Amino acid sequence: xxxxxxxxxxxxxxxxxxxxxxxxxxxxxxxxxxxxxxxxxxxxxxxxxxxxxxxxxxxxxxxxxxxxxxxxxxxxxxxxxxxxxxxxxxxxxxxxxxxxxxxxxxxxxxxxxxxxxxxxxxxxxxxxxxxxxxxxxxxxxxxxxxxxxxxxxxxxxxxxxxxxxxxxxxxxxxxxxxxxxxxxxxxxxxxxxxxxxxxxxxxxxxxxxxxxxxxxxxxxxxxxxxxxxxxxxxxxxxxxxxx
Amino acid sequence: xxxxxxxxxxxxxxxxxxxxxxxxxxxxxxxxxxxxxxxxxxxxxxxxxxxxxxxxxxxxxxxxxxxxxxxxxxxxxxxxxxxxxxxxxxxxxxxxxxxxxxxxxxxxxxxxxxxxxxxxxxxxxxxxxxxxxxxxxxxxxxxxxxxxxxxxxxxxxxxxxxxxxxxxxxxxxxxxxxxxxxxxxxxxxxxxxxxxxxxxxxxxxxxxxxxxxxxxxxxxxxxxxxxxxxxxxxxxxxxxxxx
DNA sequence: ATCTTATTGTATCATTTTGTTACAATAGTA
DNA sequence: TACTATTGTAACAAAATGATACAATAAGAT
Numbered sequence: 001x002x003x004x005x006x007x008x009x010x011x012x013x014x015x016x017x018x019x020x021x022x023x024x025x026x027x028x029x030x031x032x033x034x035x036x037x038x039x040x041x042x043x044x045x046x047x048x049x050x051x052x053x054x055x056x057x058x059x060x061x062x063x064x065x066x067x068x069x070x071x072x073x074x075x076x077x078x079x080x081x082x083x084x085x086x087x088x089x090x091x092x093x094x095x096x097x098x099x100x101x102x103x104x105x106x107x108x109x110x111x112x113x114x115x116x117x118x119x120x121x122x123x124x125x126x127x128x129x130x131x132x133x134x135x136x137x138x139x140x141x142x143x144x145x146x147x148x149x150x151x152x153x154x155x156x157x158x159x160x161x162x163x164x165x166x167x168x169x170x171x172x173x174x175x176x177x178x179x180x181x182x183x184x185x186x187x188x189x190x191x192x193x194x195x196x197x198x199x200x201x202x203x204x205x206x207x208x209x210x211x212x213x214x215x216x217x218x219x220x221x222x223x224x225x226x227x228x229x230x231x232x233x234x235x236x237x238x239x240x241x242x243x
Numbered sequence: 244x245x246x247x248x249x250x251x252x253x254x255x256x257x258x259x260x261x262x263x264x265x266x267x268x269x270x271x272x273x274x275x276x277x278x279x280x281x282x283x284x285x286x287x288x289x290x291x292x293x294x295x296x297x298x299x300x301x302x303x304x305x306x307x308x309x310x311x312x313x314x315x316x317x318x319x320x321x322x323x324x325x326x327x328x329x330x331x332x333x334x335x336x337x338x339x340x341x342x343x344x345x346x347x348x349x350x351x352x353x354x355x356x357x358x359x360x361x362x363x364x365x366x367x368x369x370x371x372x373x374x375x376x377x378x379x380x381x382x383x384x385x386x387x388x389x390x391x392x393x394x395x396x397x398x399x400x401x402x403x404x405x406x407x408x409x410x411x412x413x414x415x416x417x418x419x420x421x422x423x424x425x426x427x428x429x430x431x432x433x434x435x436x437x438x439x440x441x442x443x444x445x446x447x448x449x450x451x452x453x454x455x456x457x458x459x460x461x462x463x464x465x466x467x468x469x470x471x472x473x474x475x476x477x478x479x480x481x482x483x484x485x486x
Numbered sequence: 487a488t489c490t491t492a493t494t495g496t497a498t499c500a501t502t503t504t505g506t507t508a509c510a511a512t513a514g515t516a
Numbered sequence: 517t518a519c520t521a522t523t524g525t526a527a528c529a530a531a532a533t534g535a536t537a538c539a540a541t542a543a544g545a546t
Contacts, residue, residue, distance in 0.1 A: 018362060055362075057332075058332065059332065060330055061328060061330025062330065087298070088304070088305070119261060119298075121330070175414070207495085207535075211532095212533080227493095229492070230544055230545095231543075232492085232494045232541040233542060234493080234495090431523090432524085448504085450505085450507085451503095451505060451506085453523090455503090455504080471513090472514070474522035475524080476513060489544105490545070492541100492542095495539090496538090498536080499535085500533100501535090502532080503531080504531070509527100510525090511522100512522090514520090514522105516518085
């Protein structure tokens with residue numbers, strides 16, 4: 001849990017939500033040749049957390065994840081996938097939540113539903129950095145992008161969740177051809193290669209990379225991009241989903 | 244939910260369990276050149292279900308899955324992994340559970356905890372068919388192996404769960420080198436190839452398969468196996484986990 | 487205009503991996 | 517002792533990947 005108690009006034013006892021179940025979303029973006037994730041910050045507590053939420057008893061768990069993603073970015077039709085369930089009992093840590101509530105002048109009873117043990121379903125999303133509009137929820141002060149190698153200490157096991165999300169992304173990058181979701185609609189081959197190199201954290205061979213990607217037959221060439229650089233202008237490519 | 248209400252007398256209201264959360268385990272075995280899964284059967288109802296259970300509030304979710312696996316097979320130290328969370332609200336179907344209870348002379352109230360909506364964490368396990376001892380739980384009549392292409396209609400979405408588990412197994416087979424877990428300690432190259440062919444559902448080229456597997460350097464040759472066949476005796480191999 | 491420079495797109499060849507065929511070794515049976 | 521089916525592996529072909537090279541070209545410098 002973290003920012004997930006929107007409507008807590010309307011659900012003082014957690015009614016209307018599936019009990020003990022939370023969603024945590026690792027929302028990846030790519031900017032300045034860096035992978036970034038969306039984090040919420042809580043004023044006066046120095047706490048940072050992943051966007052998350054609870055599951056209404058009228059919605060699917062996957063729907064709840066899409067709702068969280070939409071609420072924090074304004075985006076729909078985004079690549080979003082489960083990657084792990086975090087269910088260790090050692091996750092149960094009421095301190096950060098109490099701190100957040102204390103700053104807001106609330107002292108919850110020890111049996112408050114938000115202080116119970118939660119199992120969290122981890123999701124990761126790949127969004128176009130330029131299209132997302134980071135939006136804090138009702139109890140956080142801001143929602144911002146943080147570089148992956150520049151992360152603050154996060155509450156609970158959220159650093160671990162991000163680590164596992166990244167590992168999943170790395171493992172799935174070639175298999176599922178999902179990288180494009182992190183770029184704008186049109187991109188150069190150089191953009192794509194930088195993205196892959198950043199995610200996989202290793203250099204790729206330019207000629208081989210280009211040959212491989214084009215050989216997949218999933219890109220169409222749209223135009224040339226004049227970068228202003230003193231060199232040949234690269235082509236722009238676009239992902240074509242179906243044939 | 245399905246067979247997961249052991250100790251229901253001791254937990255008439257589901258106390259001691261994480262609410263609304265279940266485990267479903269797809270336990271794979273390999274025998275007679277066929278992939279098999281363990282299923283529970285419920286007498287006089289014609290119902291079949293995956294082994295499953297609930298999570299004690301004193302244990303990790305992964306621990307609960309290991310416990311389920313141990314209770315149904317007697318095995319520990321088994322390959323076991325999460326693969327998906329089944330959390331659609333459409334899963335909520337009280338009919339089969341009521342039928343099972345009815346046969347046992349119980350008519351639960353509509354607000355019985357077992358009749359509430361459950362979110363289920365899907366696990367898949369790979370076990371040595373010869374070592375597992377299928378064991379029914381307290382409310383099922385038997386626990387048996389069923390061939391994957393010979394499955395009965397299962398309760399709720401359990402057929403879907405198996406389908407998804409198989410897809411995960413197929414996708415991970417080469418990546419994680421987990422196939423050996425389905426064989427006995429010593430096996431021939433032919434055994435291993437049959438296993439791969441069965442899981443992937445396609446023919447593999449014998450010479451290339453053998454070269455590839457041996458090239459991984461993860462097998463040691465132990466002895467020869469006299470099969471009684473009128474031909475050269477194959478070697479036995481064994482998986483070596485660490486170097 | 488022409489020269490210079492950096493980057494792109496692609497061709498070419500080398501290397502590695504995988505697909506295919508072939509064949510010697512051999513444990514039974516006839 | 518010959519025959520047969522299967523195993524282990526070599527040998528070669530084809531495909532994929534790694535590495536290098538080079539023509540094309542957009543802009544700034546001359």
